[in-house]
Amino acid sequence: MFQFDPSLIPSLRTRKALLVIDLQNDFASPTGALPVTEPEGYIGRILDVAAAFRASGDGDVIWVRSEYDAPRPVENDNILTSDALLVSSMRSSTSRLRRLSVDKSEQDDEAFLSGGTGSSKPECVRPGTSGAELVSEAAVDSKRDSNLVKTQYSAFASGQLLPLLRTRLATELYVCGALTNVSIHATALDAASHGFAMTLVDDCCGYRSAARHANAVRNLMQLTGCETTTAHEMLARFGASGAEQGPRQPSRQPPGPVRTGARATGDAGRPGCPGSKLVGSSSGGQGETSDGSSPQSSSHTDPSIITSTHTLPQAMSKLKLSSDPSSRPAVAKPDAPRPETTQPAVQALVSDDVGAGLGKRDATAINESITVGSASSESPGTGQERAPGKSAETGFKKSETPKRDESEKSLETAPTTGEAPDTLEPLCEGDTTIIPDLLPAALEEGIFDKLRAEVSWLRMSHQGGEVPRLVCVQGAVSPSDASVPLYRHPADEAPPLVPFSPTVLKIKEHVERHVGHELNHVLVQLYRSGQDYISEHSDKTLDVVKGSYIANVSLGAERKMVFRTKRGDTKTDKDKEGEGSGKREIVKAKLPHNSLVKMGLRTNARWTHAVKQDRRADRDRTAPELAFGGARISLTFRQIGTFLDKDGLLIWGQGATGKTRADAKPVKNGASEAEQMIRAFGVENNTPDFDWDAVYGQGFDVLHFKAVPRLWESGDETRDLRVKLMLGSYGVGFAIGDHTHVDGETTAAKELRFLDNDADKSDFRGDLAVMLYLESTYGKLSAGKTGSLATRLTRFERAMSLLDKWRATGDPELKPLEGELAVFDGHMSSGAEYVAGGEAPSLADFALWPVLREMAGLVGSGQGGKGKNDESFSGLLEGMGLSRLSKYYERFGREKFVGRVVEE
DSSP: OOOOOGGGSOOBOOEEEEEEEOOBHHHHSTTSSSOOOBSTTHHHHHHHHHHHHHHHTSEEEEEEEEOOSSOOOSTTSOOOOOSSOOOOOSSOTTOTTOSSOHHHHHHSTTOTTOSOTTSSSOOOSOTTSGGGSBOTTOOOOTTTOEEEEESSSSTTTTSSHHHHHHHTTEEEEEEEESOIIIIIHHHHHHHHHTTOEEEEEEEEEOBSOHHHHHHHHHHHHHHHOOEEEOHHHHHHHHTSSSSOOSOOOOSOOOOSOOOSOOOOOOTTTOTTSTTOOOOOOSTTOOSOOBOOOSTTOOOOOOGGGOOSOBOHHHHHHHOOOOOOGGGSOOOOOTTSOOOOOBOOOSOOOOOOOOOTTOOHHHHHHHHHHOOOOOOOOSOOOOOOOOOSOOOOOOOEEEEEESSHHHHTSOSTTOOOOSSOOSSOOOBTTTTBEEEOOOSOHHHHTTHHHHHHHHSOOBOOEETTEEOSSEEEEEEOOOTTTOOEEOOOOSOSSOOOEEEOOHHHHHHHHHHHHHHOSOOOEEEEEEEOSTTOOEEEEOOOOSSBOTTOEEEEEEEESOEEEEEEEOTTOHHHHHHSTTOOTTOEEEEEEEEOTTEEEEEEHHHHHHEEEEEOOOOOOGGGSOHHHHGGGGOEEEEEEEOBOEEEOTTSOEEEETTSSSOSGGGOEEOBOOHHHHHHHHHHHHHHHHOTTOOHHHHHTTOOOBOSOOOOOEEEOOSOHHHHHHHHHHHHHHTOOOEEOOGGGSTTOOGGGOOOEEEOOSTTOOEEESHHHHHHHHHHHHGGGGTTSSOOHHHHHHHHHHHHHHHHHHHHHOOTTOGGGHHHHHHHHHHTGGGOSSTTOSSSOOHHHHHHHHHHHHHHHHTTTSSOOOOOOHHHHHHHHHHTTOHHHHHHHHHHHTSHHHHHHHHO
16 A cells, blocks of 8 residues: 655644624614613623634634615525524425514514615614614724625625635634524524534624524524534633633534534534544635545545644645546446545535533433434434444345235344354345454544544435434545535435545545445434334435445444345346245345445345334343444445536536536426436336436436425326316426335225325325315415405315216216306306406316316217317307307416326
């Protein structure tokens, strides 16, 4: 292996920043336009903290003040103007389910940048007034401090703050100022999305309402995982010797979902802290880089040992960079020698920080915050408290499943092979092995606690709900253009990429020796006990380089991984003599602490894998299974061949439509594209003879995608069409559900069903229930354009009953229904375009038109055919004196959304 002197490697130093927000006369003065008087003495504490922070030399003080230049709508600004307890959600503020009225929020006095000048609200922070100036006590050091002006609630909205922080290599922010629930809240949320580690200086955050202050702090801790501290702790940390004094201890660590954002690392591995090691930071491509991602690289550095002394230009000038892997399609070479490669990533995330200095109370709070349950991400894993000891025992068993329920049994009885050799015999398709004792003893010692504290944990959502585990995505970036690898799998929004942390880099080095190629991406997951599990699935290979290995490292308590052949695997069935089809082969393998699953893509194509719940009592478990408090951390390394540019706006590579950097295309986030990708993922998950080129070959340019609602058709074309027309009219994307995978029932036994992707996963059965739900949930934008409520519902009920009446007669000449149809013809009097009047379709139209279409299909056939003879049907209606109904049928059928739905 190439030898080098670590002392010769250039080092980088990250910094901190103290953001003092809106400490202006209009807020700080008792006679100001909007006095912020609580907590008592907060202004003096802010000034003391700023002085100590500046004197420490460990960071920069940034003063941010607001100026009103135009009314700012609150709809897209993350401010809280209600005393009511806010239930944190993965949804945005524009969700149809948002609890607060936008209009009411804008009229609130604390929304000081919203509302017109003619409103009754006090005029705050008007340019040129003394109220817009910083308080006179603020001792701004013009040579060292920065002074920014913002015209929106978030300090990041102006575009000045982010470049300033990036330029100064700031990765950790301390935030204080006036109005916790307004500018501080909005700024902190944006800071999380840009990848900064954050701490709120709680008693330096001013507020007018204690309830709003508490609500805002709670919300920020849940959504971003930020910490809180006090002025006393800040002065003790930065004031005594002009430098940070020991590890920080968070004031509290809340439970709850995290929507987006970032965390640098725990104190033991946080950039800028004593003993920390920097891997990279920011979207500007700053941080040290030793690309080496090309198999031909021969000169590399190890970022895991880089410390903090030099500036970025000095460090970059001394680095040797190899060719950029993202500029060409990546190809794995398993037989090639493992290159010494690392690439720093662009962003950092904010989430729960499990630092080395946590007290018992804080550790308990963190453990309680990690909720568990089923999910559909790509890698199994668990994690919690450390217990000493490790086990190299591992084993596997091959069996077959004559019945499905037998294959779902607990793993209690899975046998082992005793003490493990260095490497077990190949499993599944022969390209998968379990490798014990991955890391040498010196590196393995204490690695679980170190990794847990170091990783930037974040929560993730899937199918509209929170994934019940903490995750983190780390990876490498190109030194030439700051592009990053992109791995996509079923999740509403994939967490942003963060730099490889020092410990992960060291683990990656050992994994690369076993797989024989570079690994530029890792998904780290933390589960807390044997009750946490990952459902049966295949990894999604849209972005995984062909011919590479998927490598899963287990640290912590021992668990069992279950491999099963996919349903309908004709190859497996054919190879087994004297056995009927439908039997699925099973391989159970122990995953001891410090082990590696090296899985080939042939196995991933034909087998699913899962880590199931272990419901046994502690007395029935072995010592390795109880180690580390039953917790396990899983790291799934991959070689990714799809890339994003540094701004996340362009995508190219193996899994995209543009296969090279020159052919990069803009990222898409539309529902139709997301639906296609989700269907493709489903095909790979359930197809043993998966044809990658046929399903994935064209590529997808979707980045973040919401799991779309699903509709299970009833098989009744007219009833199904009613719902589809509503979805099409309201612009609601949806995927067709598969009845064969629902409760084991057949399609014939199913009724129409709609499953929404909202937080409650609203589930409705039957066309009537679904239509009423869609009207109340998605039809609000059409309110006032569809006639009166009484008219809509009355005519809707009549149109719904028309279908049963029509089918009871079965007369293609429509004579028995002439009177009923005449009623609807009368609704079209006075030139009305829709059944209930108004300017837009209503429930009555969605219920009636599909019935008329069914009638049109029988006109002229006499045999119940489906000819859809519209001309004959219109002529029949004309002959019955129902000309207005005839014109309505033709006119509604020409609606664009109707054409799209009918043609599908």
